[in-house]
Amino acid sequence: MITRVHRxxxxxxxxxxxxWGPGKAEEHVNPxxxxxWDGAGSLSDLEPKVTASGRxxxxxLTALLEQPVRAGYRPPTKFVWHASxxxxxEDRHRSVSDTTWASMAVEMLTEVGVATVxxxxxLRWIAMRHADDHVHIVATLVREDxxxxxxRNxxxxxxxxxxxxxxxxxxxxRVPPADRTAHRRPHxxxxxxxRRTGRAQTPRDELRRRVRTAVAAAGSQEEFFGRLRAAGVLVRLRHSSTDPRQITGYAVxxxxxxTADGKPVYFSGGRLAPDMTLPKLLLRWGTPTPLPAAPVVGRVERTAAMRQAAKVAATAAEDIRRxxxxAPGRAQATAVAAADLVTSLAAAVExxxxxxxxxxxxxFDRAARDLYGRVQKPTGRSQQMRAMSRLVALMGRISGDDDALVVLALVMDLARFADTLEQLRSAQQRLHQAEAARAAGDVLRLVAGGRQPAVTPPLTATSTPAPTVGGGRRTARGR
Structure with missing residues (x-):
């Protein structure tokens, strides 16, 4: 069940x-x-009567609902509140009676503050039904006093x-309340x-993906900004007004x-995701484990790195269960670091x-994010997991079949980690994130089982990103 608040x-x-009319397509039946409202009297007396003309x-009923507004002190211009x-x-097969609908509506409105004794x-309000699967609620926002x-809200x-x-x-x-762990959707x-310019993704989505990849592979703001520039992203820094040497924010x-006049469209980190502001990133990185700037990369080194990352992921899942x-704060920091590892692996493989x-x-990133964009201080386990994320990023692109088995083993361990994260979020009643963890685990298991390609074709292949805005093509309007 869901409630929609209309304008x-x-x-x-x-x-x-x-x-009470026929509706736009004769869909209103038996309104x-x-x-x-309590004190309105019998519903049969309030029910609109059918006149001799059939209308x-x-x-x-309109006069009764408007009466407090007419007598109120400086009533608002838009005083009609409408919800459904x-x-x-999956619940529409149930035969919900009028009595049950009335009880559900009254309980919801009482908790919101519309219905009173x-x-x-x-307020004066009514709940009417003209279909089996929903009811409409109309209220006037001026109290009887x-x-x-x-x-508000x-x-x-x-x-x-x-x-x-x-x-x-x-x-x-059951649609749970918003927890503000989702990133901002494109306008x-x-x-x-x-779609008009033929792009497969909006700039906001593309920038969030590139920034997330740079965050997972970086351990300091200097390395972070360097990776962004290397990825072809324009970076604009915001300096402190008191200390010009201090960087307080960024935009990409x-x-x-x-724009139409040729200026780049910048997005700050907070407009991409609630935990991508620079202060939160600095807290998220903490003091990273130092890694060689240019490690030797070969099949042996790459295989060893993947196996080490898989071992750390399995141990981290046990830590979360414990x-x-x-210590929910430690579990939260470990989950965020695991999301960085999945991001680095996706960049290395695809x-x-x-x-x-x-x-x-x-x-996985949605499932691991803390409520309301909060960031927990790093722990020893999260720093170890983040070191694995940076190590996987330093190994470079994975192509061919030589490393396929070790990659699939790491993917399976991350799928088990996603299952553990789903159990954690379900126990915390954070159902949006539990659903995201379940979705991440399902996709990872498909990849690990070979039903989705885990390794991309050779580097000479043409990049074909999946469309997110209708394929990037304009559709012809119907005539």
């Missing part, structure tokens, strides 16, 4: 006429009330209240521009992504191609 309006009558008279509660497809002169209830409050209702009524699909204007841009309750390992790295 606020100023015409109660117009909204009611639509809800009727299922609940109303419903909505004037009485809808069942998920009769002794509290609160004349004060305005602005219902109404959407996150509705999501949390709906999740609680779905859990109490044992519904299959529709960015997607439209990327693609050379080919520019520290989940006693390069610029957005294959299955890149998709697993994106899901």
């Amino acid at each position: 606020r309006g100023s015409r109660v009558g117009g909204l009611l006429r639509y809800l 009727h009330l299922v609940a109303a 419903r008279s909505l004037r009485a 509660m809808r069942l998920a497809p 009769a002794t509290d002169p609160g 004349g004060r305005t209830n602005w219902l 109404d959407y996150p409050r509705c999501v949390k209240a709906t999740y609680d209702v779905a859990r109490r009524y044992n519904l299959h699909r 529709p204007a960015e997607v439209t521009k990327a 841009a693609l050379p080919e992504a520019r 520290d989940a309750c006693a 390069g610029d191609r957005r294959g299955p390992l890149h998709r697993a790295a994106e899901a």
